[in-house]
Amino acid sequence: MVRDNLKEYADRGIFRGFCEEQAGKTRVSFSFLWLTPRRVHLIVDTAKGSMTFKDLLPNVPSKSVIQKDIKRFLKERYDDRLPEHRRVDSKRGEIACTNRRGVLSLSLKVKGEQYRYCLVKIVNLAHELFVHLGDYHDDYMCQNFEARQE
Amino acid sequence: MNKKGTTKDRGENLQPDTSRRRFLAGAMAGASVTAISAIGSNKVLGSDAATEHSIKIPEEFGMAAKAAPAKVDFPMSGAQVFARVCKDEGLAALFCCPGNYNVINAIAEEGIPAYSGRHEGAMCHAADAFIRVTGEIAASSGTEGPGFMDMICAIASANAARTPLLVLASNMSIYTEDTESGIQLAYQQPTTEGLKKYGKRLITPSRIHEYATYAFRQLRSGVPRPVHIDFPSEVYRAKFKSPADLVYYYDRSKYRTESRPNPAPKDIRAAVDMLKRAQRPIIVSSNGVFYSRGWEALRKFAEKAQIPVAESGAMKGQFPDDNPLSANAAPAALPSADVVVLVGQHCMPTVGEFAFGPEARYIRIDPCAEDIGRNLPIDLGIVSCEKAALEALAEEMPSMKHDAWVAEVAAARKKFDDELDLLYKTGSSYKDAVHPAVIAKELADFIYNGDLPKEQTSVASGGYGIARYTRRWLRGYRPGQIMNGAYQWGAIGPDVGYAVGVAAAVKNGISVQAAHKGHPVICVTGDAGFGYTAMEMETLSKYRLPVIVIVYNNNSWGTWSGNRESSVTSSLHLFQENLRYDKIAEAVGAHGEYVTRPEDFRAALQRCYRIAATESIPSVINCQAKKEFWLREQYPPGSLGKVEPGCMSYYH
Numbered sequence: 001m002v003r004d005n006l007k008e009y010a011d012r013g014i015f016r017g018f019c020e021e022q023a024g025k026t027r028v029s030f031s032f033l034w035l036t037p038r039r040v041h042l043i044v045d046t047a048k049g050s051m052t053f054k055d056l057l058p059n060v061p062s063k064s065v066i067q068k069d070i071k072r073f074l075k076e077r078y079d080d081r082l083p084e085h086r087r088v089d090s091k092r093g094e095i096a097c098t099n100r101r102g103v104l105s106l107s108l109k110v111k112g113e114q115y116r117y118c119l120v121k122i123v124n125l126a127h128e129l130f131v132h133l134g135d136y137h138d139d140y141m142c143q144n145f146e147a148r149q150e
Numbered sequence: 151m152n153k154k155g156t157t158k159d160r161g162e163n164l165q166p167d168t169s170r171r172r173f174l175a176g177a178m179a180g181a182s183v184t185a186i187s188a189i190g191s192n193k194v195l196g197s198d199a200a201t202e203h204s205i206k207i208p209e210e211f212g213m214a215a216k217a218a219p220a221k222v223d224f225p226m227s228g229a230q231v232f233a234r235v236c237k238d239e240g241l242a243a244l245f246c247c248p249g250n251y252n253v254i255n256a257i258a259e260e261g262i263p264a265y266s267g268r269h270e271g272a273m274c275h276a277a278d279a280f281i282r283v284t285g286e287i288a289a290s291s292g293t294e295g296p297g298f299m300d301m302i303c304a305i306a307s308a309n310a311a312r313t314p315l316l317v318l319a320s321n322m323s324i325y326t327e328d329t330e331s332g333i334q335l336a337y338q339q340p341t342t343e344g345l346k347k348y349g350k351r352l353i354t355p356s357r358i359h360e361y362a363t364y365a366f367r368q369l370r371s372g373v374p375r376p377v378h379i380d381f382p383s384e385v386y387r388a389k390f391k392s393p394a395d396l397v398y399y400y401d402r403s404k405y406r407t408e409s410r411p412n413p414a415p416k417d418i419r420a421a422v423d424m425l426k427r428a429q430r431p432i433i434v435s436s437n438g439v440f441y442s443r444g445w446e447a448l449r450k451f452a453e454k455a456q457i458p459v460a461e462s463g464a465m466k467g468q469f470p471d472d473n474p475l476s477a478n479a480a481p482a483a484l485p486s487a488d489v490v491v492l493v494g495q496h497c498m499p500t501v502g503e504f505a506f507g508p509e510a511r512y513i514r515i516d517p518c519a520e521d522i523g524r525n526l527p528i529d530l531g532i533v534s535c536e537k538a539a540l541e542a543l544a545e546e547m548p549s550m551k552h553d554a555w556v557a558e559v560a561a562a563r564k565k566f567d568d569e570l571d572l573l574y575k576t577g578s579s580y581k582d583a584v585h586p587a588v589i590a591k592e593l594a595d596f597i598y599n600g601d602l603p604k605e606q607t608s609v610a611s612g613g614y615g616i617a618r619y620t621r622r623w624l625r626g627y628r629p630g631q632i633m634n635g636a637y638q639w640g641a642i643g644p645d646v647g648y649a650v651g652v653a654a655a656v657k658n659g660i661s662v663q664a665a666h667k668g669h670p671v672i673c674v675t676g677d678a679g680f681g682y683t684a685m686e687m688e689t690l691s692k693y694r695l696p697v698i699v700i701v702y703n704n705n706s707w708g709t710w711s712g713n714r715e716s717s718v719t720s721s722l723h724l725f726q727e728n729l730r731y732d733k734i735a736e737a738v739g740a741h742g743e744y745v746t747r748p749e750d751f752r753a754a755l756q757r758c759y760r761i762a763a764t765e766s767i768p769s770v771i772n773c774q775a776k777k778e779f780w781l782r783e784q785y786p787p788g789s790l791g792k793v794e795p796g797c798m799s800y801y802h
Contacts, residue, residue: 127508
């Protein structure tokens with residue numbers, strides 16, 4: 001189901017260069033071009049019940065201003081004041097953000113077999129995160145994603 | 151308190167008043183044709199010697215204002231034949247520097263308003279801007295070789311903005327081609343390859359009328375872009391005794407059509423079906439809505455189906471920002487849209503450049519099938535004139551309600567407004583220099599929330615770092631109110647040139663500017679940008695074009711913040727500090743203000759506006775800032791990014 005849903009994005013032209021690779025018995029790595037010239041990797045692990053955009057954001061020092069802002073932004077995704085279609089229901093999925101040596105990965109822990117729900121949410125979450133970075137951290141986007149400085 | 155609009159006529163059916171007499175009379179209104187030194191803080195008065203050497207507008211300007219257009223008839227030169235077609239086609243203005251003499255003289259003698267400036271590039275930018283705020287066609291001209299080459303960046307800007315700009319340049323003679331005889335020989339057409347819709351070096355004198363019609367056929371159809379015609383001397387000097395000497399000498403009705411592509415009914419039905427199923431549809435209105443004059447159809451369609459509208463493109467104001475359906479200043483709502491109708495988006499973003507989410511489906515309306523589906527995948531393409539498609543959709547679409555979605559857009563607008571208030575609060579806390587948030591907020595309050603009718607003031611919105619702030623506050627309440635300077639090409643520096651074009655349009659009340667004729671114009675730029683076209687302050691001054699140029703002076707290029715770490719290279723991004731751009735203005739006949747404290751900006755703006763309104767004299771407000779304002783850690787919020795489409799957009 002996850003594969004079919006991801007492929008639908010590719011069929012619609014939203015993802016480009018879409019491909020997948022078995023990364024273990026219970027792990028599949030989907031890879032595609034999307035919002036920036038950097039290829040993104042979405043790893044779905046059915047044993048752990050997780051979906052992870054691995055190494056989504058490079059050069060994010062831990063405890064930096066931008067990391068704090070990203071964490072605040074992600075936390076706000078649970079906010080009841082957001083419209084339902086923009087909100088993450090914590091009963092169905094749990095957002096996690098890990099920073100390993102300055103490289104940030106974005107995950108959603110799938111609850112109650114809500115794979116379809118979580119897939120849509122994590123894809124939209126990544127999209128909104130990039131919109132947010134383009135609005136408030138354009139210098140970061142210039143330095144790391146070939147966004148134009150002008 | 152806002153004042154209400156002064157007219158109900160939004161200019162959809164207005165024709166440009168392009169008579170030269172009217173133009174020159176307007177240009178000279180309020181201006182003494184003798185000494186103009188009694189302005190602002192220009193203090194050269196006080197002695198006979200100073201008066202004798204004070205800045206003067208030559209009496210030739212007054213004489214020109216009184217002169218009637220020449221009556222030209224056969225026998226005519228090639229230049230005159232070309233100019234006659236320009237006149238018949240309603241060419242609304244010419245912006246040039248001396249050179250290409252036969253052609254520019256012939257155009258001016260036809261009674262077409264002609265402006266001469268200091269640099270061909272700046273004047274070409276002026277023509278681009280004039281078109282972007284009127285929807286009418288204007289021309290730019292330069293001389294052989296150097297003059298033409300000076301226009302290249304401006305042609306590229308106009309090309310990126312999809313502007314129907316007529317580029318004219320003389321080109322020595324066919325006889326001397328390839329010889330390097332004399333000076334200034336150049337191959338022009340290859341130089342504009344990729345920067346134009348159509349181009350031609352005229353080589354057969356008797357076909358000059360035919361190629362003039364080629365030019366206007368291209369300029370007035372489909373998706374516009376520049377048309378470049380170059381004139382060897384054998385062509386512009388050719389003599390024609392009668393129309394019989396010209397090949398293809400036809401009336402306009404014979405060489406082009408006013409017919410426009412209408413949408414296929416099945417496409418409209420498919421669009422209606424998609425929109426009826428949508429929960430959160432949105433319309434993106436861009437260039438094509440302006441050039442097709444489709445804003446009334448846009449409003450009817452949007453209001454009937456209760457669909458929010460965001461703007462993008464080279465000009466803004468087709469959908470008023472005070473309409474409850476405006477999503478122009480509601481960036482947080484954009485990712486929620488599930489169906490996006492792109493109308494007249496001639497320059498398409500790629501995936502991820504617009505903030506719409508991955509679930510969004512796209513309907514694209516464009517007059518050219520060959521571009522539909524480029525960059526952004528479509529779910530439905532409609533080949534049509536934008537206005538015709540919007541009229542059809544307004545007719546076919548049932549009345550609908552999207553109350554929850556409209557409420558979400560309203561909440562996003564509120565959130566954005568709250569963010570602006572916070573930016574202003576933070577910016578105004580810095581007291582030793584003028585923060586960009588102060589300029590943006592105070593400017594917006596002055597032109598929208600004070601004594602002026604909010605739809606009155608046209609803005610040439612430029613600059614780089616400063617624009618990331620001012621765009622957030624600038625609003626469009628009627629077509630042609632905002633000229634989105636850096637749109638797509640992102641050139642730094644055209645802004646004072648753009649101001650010449652916007653002001654010429656407003657001063658003479660051309661097309662949609664008719665209801666706002668003669669009112670002062672605002673131009674926003676940075677110190678880097680001002681350096682490129684600052685001498686056009688003299689052009690503004692000599693034509694009495696009342697523009698208030700706000701210069702954000704942070705002593706540096708906008709690139710400094712991203713390149714400051716290296717002690718070897720950081721100086722490449724710096725200027726001398728505390729430069730007096732206001733004095734440059736004064737030196738060329740304009741008024742100057744130097745503002746170093748945030749609390750002084752508003753009063754300076756009021757003084758400049760008064761001078762502009764009462765004396766038609768342009769001004770520079772030199773706002774002393776500091777380059778460190780772009781450093782987030784040191785001076786939050788630092789430099790800002792953007793979200794497109796909407797008020798911040800300028801990439802697409």
